[in-house]
Amino acid sequence: MRSGSDPQQAQERAHSRSTVQSLAKGFRILEAFGPDHDEMTLSEIAAIAELDPGTTHRMLNTMVDLGYIDRVPDSRRFRLSLKVLxxxxxxxxxxxxxxxxxxxxxxxxxxxxxxxxxxxxxxxxxxxxxxxxxxxxxxxxxxxxxxxxxxxxxxxxxxxxxxxxxxxxxxxxxxxxxxxxxxxxxxxxxxxxxxxxxxxxxxxxxxxxxxxxxxxxxxxxxxxxxxxxxxxxxxxxxxxxxxxxxxxxxxxxxxxxxxxxxxxxxxxxxxxxxxx
CATH class of the missing domain: 3.30.450.40 (GAF domain)
Structure with a gap:
């Protein structure tokens, strides 16, 4: 007997197949920054974006390479670059x-x-x-x-x-x-x-x-x-x-x-x- 949640689960599976989760995680990192969080450490970004530190580290390195996030000099903090603007x-x-x-x-x-x-x-x-x-x-x-x-x-x-x-x-x-x-x-x-x-x-x-x-x-x-x-x-x-x-x-x-x-x-x- 099939449960009533099966259609919802099937819809969620179909949605997951049509989206790129790594890209979504990247946007969660960008959206973590704001007026009250313009410069943050990796752990702070991970907490706000609700991602594990390893994933956050890889995503930050990628976005730094692409020019969308800058490393704050002489610190372990990150901030959005002007390329985002x-x-x-x-x-x-x-x-x-x-x-x-x-x-x-x-x-x-x-x-x-x-x-x-x-x-x-x-x-x-x-x-x-x-x-x-x-x-x-x-x-x-x-x-x-x-x-x-x-x-x-x-x-x-x-x-x-x-x-x-x-x-x-x-x-x-x-x-x-x-x-x-x-x-x-x-x-x-x-x-x-x-x-x-x-x-x-x-x-x-x-x-x-x-x-x-x-x-x-x-x-x-x-x-x-x-x-x-x-x-x-x-x-x-x-x-x-x-x-x-x-x-x-x-x-x-x-x-x-x-x-x-x-x-x-x-x-x-x-x-x-x-x-x-």
Whole structure:
């Protein structure tokens, strides 16, 4: 005869199989720190996190190596590093950028009757953080908020990369990249030079989509006070709807206005400086 607790036990077993317990323990250690516990010894951390000293020791060593926890000099105490703050700042910045950019993107869609997106760099990839569709029409690959694509394989990525310092481009080239989409006419990172130079000259990127056949993309950078790209916005339209010149005439000025308005909104919020 089966006991009434069997379904609950089965659910708990299924849950345990779908989670990584060591990762959960690592977060328990991070969450042990707080305003009243900003610096602690191993034993203090273990007590608050409710972990044994051996596990706590291994977890702390791992997080020190990764840069998320610092050893306090001349003591046996530990504290959170500024790298942990970076995670929170990135989340806050993206959420604020989405909120500030949404009105400008909606105006852009109203002016062009085409879909518009905002992307920022996340490592060597473009992270789409806002998207406004034009009606209910779906265009090619379903790019959603949170989608990432390799920066060197996307037009919006090219537009961001074109307005970054050479030292930053060199650093990004060394980072790992995931191939999340099958791209058309793929380009290697080392072959980006001519395309980026052309974008710098014109101030925008215009070409057929690398992700979806029959789609044309116009992208313009959102730049800070130093002229460096903090992101880029794109407008997407079916190739058969207009010629390149017609599409440029329709969308370039509204896209540039949207980019300026986003930069101004960010400056007003104190997020960036701007040269506009």
């Amino acid at each position: 970076d995670l929170g700042f990135h989340a806050i910045a993206h959420r604020e950028l989405r909120s500030l950019a949404r009105p400008a993107l909606r105006t852009l869609v109203n002016d062009t009757s085409e879909a518009a997106s905002l992307g920022v760099l996340s490592g060597a990839e473009v992270l789409y953080i806002e998207r406004v569709r034009a009606g209910v029409t779906r265009l090619g690959v379903d790019i959603r908020i949170g989608t990432t694509v390799p920066a060197h394989q996307s037009i919006i990525g090219h537009c961001i990369l074109a307005f970054l310092p050479e030292t930053e481009l060199a650093r990004l080239a060394t980072l790992p990249r995931r191939q999340t989409f099958v791209t058309r006419n793929p380009i290697e990172w080392n072959d980006l030079g001519p395309a980026l130079a052309e974008i710098r000259m014109s101030g925008h990127a215009l070409r057929d989509s690398t992700l979806s056949e029959g789609l044309r993309i116009l992208a313009v950078p959102v730049r800070d006070a130093d002229g460096l790209a903090i992101g880029a916005i794109s407008v997407a339209a079916p190739v058969g709807r207009s010629t390149e010149d017609e599409f440029l005439t329709l969308a370039l000025a509204p896209a540039q206005t949207a980019a300026r308005n986003i930069a101004r909104a960010l400056e007003a919020s104190g997020s960036i400086g701007t040269s506009i």
